[in-house]
Amino acid sequence: MTRQPAWVDAEERTFTFTVRSDQVPAYTVLPGQVSGEHVIMVTLPAGYDSTAAARYPVHYTLHGAPEYPNASRTKRIVEQATAAVPLITVTPNGGGRGWYSNWVNPGALGPQNWQFFHLDQLIPLIDTNLKTIPTRQGRAISGHSMGGFGAFRYAEHRPDLFSYVGSFSGDLDLVNPEIRAAVVASTQLESYGVPIVPIDAIFGLPVWPLDGVWNAQSPAQHVASLRGMGVAMYTGDGGNLLDDPVQAVAENRVRQTALVTAANLTAAGIPHHFIDYHDGSTWAPGCTGKHSQEPCLQADMNHFVRLIMQQLQNP
Template identity: 30%
Template sequence: MRAGLAALLMLALAVAAAPARAELLWSQHFDSAALGHPLAYSIYLPPGYHDPRGDPPARYPVVYLLHGVGDSERSYPAWGAVEETADRLITAGQIPPMIIVMPNGVRSWYVDSADVGGPGNYATAIAHDLVDHIDAAYRTIPERDARFVTGHSMGGFGALRFALSEPDRWGAAAAMSSALWSRVAPGFQLDEDRNERIFDGSFGRPFDADRFLALRPRAYIAAAAASGCAPALYMTAGDDDDFNAYRSTFDLAMELRETGLAVDLRITDGGHNWPTWRERALPDVLVWFGSLLAAQPAA
């Protein structure tokens, strides 16, 4: 953590104490070089962001919040109560003011897939093009230790994948009800209809098990453990998850720990649904991110 980060967080807290409203901007767009077309995102700006009294203006940590299959940049604002949750936690002093970015990852599984006719190079578009755009367009703290990623289901897969594949870019990752597809092994076959509905060709047409195995979060564990800058990790799933995400979450957490990577594990009451993510998982994840920021040394 750079010495100035603690001071920037204190400034953000001071500005947020003033009576200034948060703002949620739906469906913003920027041109992504990796995609060759605009990428949509929604963004939450915390209380105090537009307060003119900051001198210098406050800067904020950023959480990238990734959706699941069938969702979009509008899903967490519409069904995940992201604005209400962040407002409540900031007002209560449980988290510092933070920016939350919700990109439209379509059914990309947050991998690059243009070469196999999939949705496109969404890993590069989000982890690089979008991050660079957000750092340039908004008052972020543009440092690894103030940049976090989380998501549910497909988004949990993406959050782990981003952080483990580029640990020098992400300070922490939190995976909620991750769709890990642990049963995929060499030779695994998936029928054409399910490949389209679930993966949209992100791992090839037909589904290429070897490509999936090379791009899944597990593929990056050893390198992340040896990197010297492993991200903080948090994994959670509901005990009534329809897709048995609690089992694959537990298994992956144990594997991470066996390689020397620390991970906070939570199996909670809940299923694979919006009430679980909205009422339990997301608030807990944001508080966990806040605890990481609070634990950073002041100098």
């Protein structure tokens, strides 16, 4: 552990700590990040007592791109959604463009095994040091945008670890050429981290017949392993596309990936919640259906926390 846990504020519900991992020993960084140092943010339930007998379920929630794990917005959303809820929430570092995957061609960066870092190292670390329910029945996972992709991908790859999965406007369909373009763009823009990386670094080249990894890692087409797991997806349609057009169009396009995923879940006979709130007018005050609006994401998280607490083992 690079830096010991430290409370974020005087409320003493949320703390951060920093680790290093041999699975992602260095990574492309956003301003203020140190390559190789991974900040993890944890929100404890109110009244958490390290000496008491009670143990709590854990919700892993994955940030989008290019975002920070300890963003103040994430803290606000999580703390509001979990007020008076007996739930631990963990937000790990996913990098500005990590895509919650083991990269195919990481090159000079060295291993970019984000999946191994999170699932094989971070979860045991949390279970060892916090009063968790360290079983599938005690874990859920969700994420926004890139994080929604990561949540579904992790749940599909390791259904033994999670009993509920949620996507908040996730990029769920890597077969979709627009999502492929977005992933490629993230490799080439410094706003997602420096240095930039080759376009084939994460999933290989995105063109047939070299796109086998893209196809294999696409959550929308591999829902079968979610059978028996709680599944929820949330999306808007962008609302007025002339109002904040970048975020409006982004949400409109990721909605298509949710529609494909929902259709495949239905075809497979897998029950799921699909909350398509369109322009947001009936979802939450201040939500207009855009891609990264805090009121929309707050309503998503509030609803998802209520869902998972009906299914997760808890005190």
